[in-house]
Amino acid sequence: MKKLLYFAMAIVTSLTFIACNDDNDGASVSSNPQVDAAGTYSGTWTINIVKKTTPVGDATTTEELFSGTDEGSIVLSAASQYVANVEFVSDILEEYMGDALEGKLNIAATTSGYTIYNFSAVTSADEGIIGKGYGGSITKNELFIKNFERSDKESTEIQIGVNKKGKPIMKQAEIETSYVLSFKGSRKVE
Numbered sequence: 001m002k003k004l005l006y007f008a009m010a011i012v013t014s015l016t017f018i019a020c021n022d023d024n025d026g027a028s029v030s031s032n033p034q035v036d037a038a039g040t041y042s043g044t045w046t047i048n049i050v051k052k053t054t055p056v057g058d059a060t061t062t063e064e065l066f067s068g069t070d071e072g073s074i075v076l077s078a079a080s081q082y083v084a085n086v087e088f089v090s091d092i093l094e095e096y097m098g099d100a101l102e103g104k105l106n107i108a109a110t111t112s113g114y115t116i117y118n119f120s121a122v123t124s125a126d127e128g129i130i131g132k133g134y135g136g137s138i139t140k141n142e143l144f145i146k147n148f149e150r151s152d153k154e155s156t157e158i159q160i161g162v163n164k165k166g167k168p169i170m171k172q173a174e175i176e177t178s179y180v181l182s183f184k185g186s187r188k189v190e
Helices: 002-019 091-097
Strands: 039-055 061-080 083-090 102-110 113-118 134-139 142-162 168-187
Touching: 039 083, 039 091, 039 142, 061 091, 061 168, 083 091, 091 168
Parallel strands: none
Antiparallel strands: 039 061, 039 168, 061 083, 083 102, 102 113, 113 134, 134 142, 142 168
16 A cells, blocks of 8 residues: 555656746746837826825815826836836826936846836936836736826925905915826837
């Protein structure tokens, strides 16, 4: 009985080694993803921009600045090993974010395409629009980003009314503008 058990275990073990190998079905992983994925990806942005104003000691007011779609693109170019320059192109984003449309992100090759992200390898001085905790993917020349988020905060004085003499009443306030962006586009390969 023991010999039969050992024989059965030997067969199962050998089948395990036959079923698992290092072949990845011919897919290769690039050592220069920042070069291979470079290009212009044209597509559609889904954009939600919300502004929250909180005067000191008062309730927060929320104003939706934009909610909708805009045609545009993402441009990737090589920066250094596993780092790409990125530019977000959209008339709506340019209107609300101004010149903050460029930055850097990390890029890694996978057997099915590329992963783009920014966690900690790109320093804060180079973050630009990207921020931290961001991710996306490129598969078969299709670039997809879902729910990229960024918040900009500033302290300023706002007018909260007018006194009896017609002069403005000013109060210190925190203004936070939040951007939630998604993008889906494709790269034209020549």
